Amino acid sequence: MQNMTLILLLAGMAAASFYMGRRRSLAVVGGPAHGSQLHSLPGYYGYFTLISCLLPALGVFLAWVLLEPKIIVALVVDNLPEAQRSLSTGELNLLVNNIQNLAAGDVTSGDIDAVMRAAAERYNDYIAASRKLLTVLTLGTAGMGGAIALRRIRPGFRARNRVEQTILYLLIAASSIAILTTIGIVLSVLFEAIRFFREVPLTEFLFGLNWSPQMAIRADQVGSSGSFGAVPLFAGTLLITAIAMFVAVPIGLMTAIYLAEYSSSRVRSTAKPLLEILAGIPTVVYGFFAALTVAPWVRSAGESIGLEVASESALAAGLVMGIMIIPLVSSLSDDAIHAVPTAMRDGALGLGSTRSETMIRVILPAALPGIVGGILLAVSRAIGETMIVVMAAGLAANLTANPFEAVTTVTVQIVTLLVGDQEFDSAKTLAAFALGLVLFVVTLCLNIIGLTFVRKYREQYE
């Protein structure tokens, strides 16, 4: 909460600096009556002072808050006696954790000895000192920045240009965040994946047929060797995606055709928003529906015709996922169909072909690239879909093409590997990042190809 007061103080200083900058600009030319002697409007001098006061101080504040915990921990560890410092990383982390808990007055695990008590005290001292220093530094920077800015105000000073330049830099920074996000995704997934591939060879991961990520905790443990052959996961993902596409592509495409070509405008104006609702339902809700309504229904339907159906069959998850993707396919197909020039459609109709013939022989071939692009985007969506399969598909990695059996997918395994207590550097958790890398690369390729198809196609007729 101390940070909150500091930020409020800073906001107060910023407001004051705006006011002071504005007043000073008017003062240097001798009052509001002579405002026209200034290069910029008085408000811009205010903004200039505000920016000089606020930006450096905020930078100091953020850097401090981000680095503070690490530095303090490093200082405390440095001051520990030799016996504790030579502990393994894991034990040291536990010790630091206990010291922090002790310092905060929380429950600690294990016994408290004098060394820990002293360390906790030192920890609290460092925190208190750091707080004080942070307050002084932040407010000092703010004051200094504001003061320097005030001194620079002259009638000929180009405050507007300065302010606008700063705003432009901020705008550029904001738009670079998209790039930073992508870099962040690639780096975070790649680094952990590389650590994983140091323990498990890439070929075993990509071509191995056996997936059982349980690692032995003790050396003599039975049955937990840990094998990371991801082929069953890829097969399971493809199976569920294929089922979803079998549902979504024909239904989505036919819906788009019907709404574009046949339906009255009244039907269109009710059916379209209804389908958009389908697209807006959270995936966790689809997952609940798949697990508790569709899966039992599929099971009993299968059993009534004498089929052995697993209670977490790929079919149930795939069916519901297909329904979820219908709106995506239908809206992208709709765009593609509407982009075909009316002249082509009218020409075909004028030559005497029926509407369905026009659609199948003329419009669909012309719209095909756009539709294919849309389907690729839909496939990427299905591969990356998580909640439906987490709730309705199984956990066991079966290598099968039978839709009535339970299969598992890449996303399900990422979730199961990372949810729960696991030390972060075991091969088990790192495997999740390797799977994430595969997922990211595959969906990225599909997206790029799909988006290029869609865009190229649109340009063709524009």
Place this chain on the structure above:
Amino acid sequence: MAANRKNSREIVEAGLARRRRKEKAFRAAGMLATAVGVIFLGVFFATLIFQGSSAFVQTFITLDVELSEDVLAPGGELDLAYADFDGLVRSALRQEFPDVSGRSERRELYRLVSIGASYQLRDIVAADPSLVGSTITVEVPASSNVDMLVKGNIDPTIDESLRPISDAQVRWVESLQKADRLHTRFNKALFTNGDSRDPELAGIKGALMGSFYMLVVTVALAFPIGVAAAIYLEEFAPKSRWSDLIEVNINNLAAVPSIVFGLLGLAVFINWMALPRSAPLVGGLVLSLLTLPVIIIASRAAIQSVPPSIREAALGLGASRMQVVFHHVLPLALPGMLTGTIIGMSRALGESAPLLMIGMVAFIVDVPGGFTDPATALPVQVYLWADSPERAFAERTSAAIIVLLGFLLIMNLAAVIIRKRMERKW
């Protein structure tokens, strides 16, 4: 010549019936496809409302509880922490059914009411200590099994071993019903409690607050950054490799699976920056990265729809480019940007996969009171409850989904209204 013409006409006419049939079949297939989506929606909502509506009411049992001084204040002094409120509830139940004897039978009897009953009594006594010594009539929540029986979700006619409630308990419930001591009332606990292992005490307030804090962080970050990025890309960016790269990036980010954002959050915010696990702050950061592309794309479209004549007029009157944007373009594009932001927020509200990655999937009883308290979110609560085997949790899951969909509906309606009210046609 004449024979030839007749010939082609004959050919066409011979094929007409077949072609008309095909046309009809094609049309029917289209209609069927459209119907599938709409029918699914209908079935979906019907199931949800059918399953979930009963969770908004809860069965209560009326008990006459004697707040005896001997139990509450044995030493003459009232100590709420150690007072045996459970014992009071039990003796009230014994009074209600004096003919129940034997340990196991009594234990079954005690299981009629929820353990929330003793907390309720404690709160009553804490609010008014002068009640000690008197007998009060209170409505306490029934246990979830009784609740399910009263709502008809447990069939009392099937064999005793197949249902979670015994024959004796069914009998007692029936006699309570006859004595008019069993009522169903609005389930306030659903909206005022945090999560609980006991379905009758479990509520969504914790999850709602968690979602709320997350959305605050998300909107505070994603809206300004998204709008700023859109302004730069539309109004200032030179046509260069860099701006092309940003453009491709944004379009791709919009289609990256949400779980990958969760991996990013785990690796960067939790492992590298050492931010707290399970905190709405981290959830909000991840969700703002997730919604940023949505907001940028919508904001760009809004800026594009402002006619160039406005920019030209302002420039002609001597405004700088920055002034043109902030004084003229931005106010006109704002409704479209707000619509895009609300739609992005509704996507963020329904998102759960990335939150699983950053530990917002824990069982958390306390309602979070800040941005760094451990919390969960409404869709994650749905996921957690959906895993519970009890029938009463299935009902509450549906109720939580109804609440979630209600919020999404309100947000989308707000977006539509803003678009209708404020958008200008040029």
